Amino acid sequence: MKKQLIFYKGGRLRFVGHLDMMRTMHRAMTRADIPLSYSRGFNPHPHMSFSSPLALGCIGEREIMEFRLEKDMEDSLILEQLNAQLPQGLYVRGVRTLEEPSTPIMALVRVNEYRILFPEDLPAMEVFEQLTSQPEITITKLGKIHGRKQQIRVDIKPLIESYHWENPHTLVLLAAGGSETNLKPELLLEQLYILMGCPERQHEESISRSRAFGRTEEGALYDLTDISSWECTASWQP
């Protein structure tokens, strides 16, 4: 039995890394008596998978998790019992049962949406336009070429799907995300802060990952985290 769950990660949990968050979730599920199914072998692992790691400090408005159960449990019970066990900062928004076979959702994600709130005294919008009007946005990062670790240069501009400004301090950015290509917004912001002349102020903005999208064969984006039609959702607002 396969289940999908959309949850919120925020509050102090923003400072808990991906692996630690996964362990926290696993333990909460055990405490909530959710009959997770485990892999066989010497080191049994629960069958659980998550959205791509969120950078430390970021809020995850709608994170995705999928897991398998050994025996069925009602979606509403999972929602209720798990929420009762989760620490403040983690919250399940909705649960549903997946028809099998199903493509793992992580394989469907193509684009992530981020909302980025800049400090009001920074000319973020203006400088961002300047940055994106360049033909390339090149960053250097540690990567592997022919199996050897070295500095590589990457143009991240093509990884920006689209963006708009909600107001002069709030950027909504759609960036490539998923297992094939993934743009971490911090990398783009690093360039922005350099261009603004205040690299030391990076991290003063607040970032939240708000939605994840798949792409149809025609190329249109569709929201993978839209739970408005799900039967089992929580009414809670962060």
Place this chain on the structure above:
Amino acid sequence: MSIQIPDSLLLSVQKPARYIGGEVNTVTKDLKDVHAHFCFCFPDVYDVGMCHLGLQILYHGLNSYEGVFCERCFAPWTDMEELMRRKDIPLYSLETFTPLHEFDFVGFTLQYEMSYTNILNMLDLGRIPLMAKDRTDEDPLVIAGGPNAYNPEPLADFVDLFYMGEGEVEYEHLFRLYKEHREKGGGRRDFLKIAAAVPGIYVPSLYQVTYEDHPAEGCDHTPMISSVTPSDPAAPAVVTKVLCTDMDAIDYPTRPIIPYLQIVHDRAVMEIFRGCLRGCRFCHAGMVYRPVRMRSKENVLAWVDEVLKGTGYDELSLTSLSSNDYPGLYDLLREIHEKYPHVNVSLPSLRVDAFSLELMEELAQGKKSLLTFAAEGGTQRLRDVINKGITEEEILSGVRLAFEGQWDRIKLYFMLGLPTETQEDVQGIADLASRIVHEWYQVPKEKRSRDVSVGVSTSFFVPKPFTPFQWTEQCGYEEYMEKQHFLNAAIRSKKVRYSCHDAFLSTLEGLLARGDRRTGALIYTAWKKGCRFDSWSDMFNENAWKEAIEETGTEVFYYCYRRRPADEVLPWDHISIGVSKAFLWGEYQRAFEGKVTPNCREHCSGCGIRRICNTGVCTESRTSDEREEVAK
């Protein structure tokens, strides 16, 4: 008043989850209902401190009292410290982000000597005057407990009161007195006098230490202590530890705090008994936690249920000082395993025999774990001196069985520099290791593992207070290193890997362990020079410590290399762990005669603990003669 930590600060340090609190099973209370606000401080980094069972016990114990609120605080790692100092942020508690200086009590646990500079650093970061004498009614009362508190003297300048013994016993009483005193509007000096009358509480400022008027024999300028006496009628001449007499009558923290961060030992912990009945003569824990007191199997099983349910852990460790001495251990393990087949159960220091090997494999779900042997001494003669009841034949038959069962990793622990140790004993370590490798070759190829690795690890023997070796001299640095080099050269087999410790650190550990009130200046000076996290080898600043020793005129010979005469007043003589000084002296004599002393279950040696607590193993171990005598 709780403080705000900017996100940007947390995002610029390693592992910010160390500094955020709010873990599952933490407690918060409304401060207006609280009359004793206590901050439990662990003088090491979060990931180390959170592994400590004593923290969970005290945290949940204190929070179960009405009107008492216990929070936590750990030493910030150096990156965080630097930012806190730069941004002028005081050290704060993890539950309510309250600066340390706003608490009623700030309590440190003393687990190892090399954490002492961290205590000073935490007080300083928490804006509490370092010296107890400089504190006013506005400052918290600084209290310290834990195994190292039994020699409180090196920290006497910095700590207002010490708690001798097990936390479950007297804290509620102490806080009640505190409440009454505060309601009457009393100040700290008077409270300390009231506290001094509470069993197990030691208030160093109420005692006076006098010294001889000439240097000790062989010393340059350091005189021996001539007396330690109460300077106030409120203080008892001897402070005796307090302890739980019935382990089944006290609570267990079945809902321990579950850290977000992966910590060193990330698992559920169940304490099965306290104390150790073996009586190894070098072992501090073996003496100070006397006597052995069991938790009943029924209770252990019930608590294991609750702990696993309350945490969701899939790993469980049953802790004690020597697993095998728990009666019915194997039944207990089987029952846990049947009930929780998914849970990986581990035990420290399990004796290796056919039975335990089978069981270990089952518990570790087929994994062949590392097998360890704490032999401590290289020859039988030396093991008799230290009263370590393990024989070479036991080790060899254990490894033989293990090799036949395809185990391939063995680790042996030894100490170098034990009293009476000769080159022969050091050679004995290498010989034992090669005999073990030889055993592996003896097992037919098709039965044994493909390869074998035998680890030999040595630490340096450091004499500790309240052990039979408290009077003995510690090896000098050169001697330590000589032994280490000798052993390194004596180990020839390629299958044996040797790992060892830093000798200077052991010297220093010995100095602080048997230090006195004069040692406080050394700790202070070392801290001033930037020493902290001294137990982390990459942080340990040998030169700064050497300079501090120099500047304070601390005579290392006096503290470390000198054999104490029988009638010397030891710095901790006004503290009692219940075990008598006469018993320790007797054990010291027997050591040099090479006489072993039976363990408490075989025969009671009358260590003196019964005067304060006639319970646990002391009542089960009476010989029939003794029982008759009691009956009469």
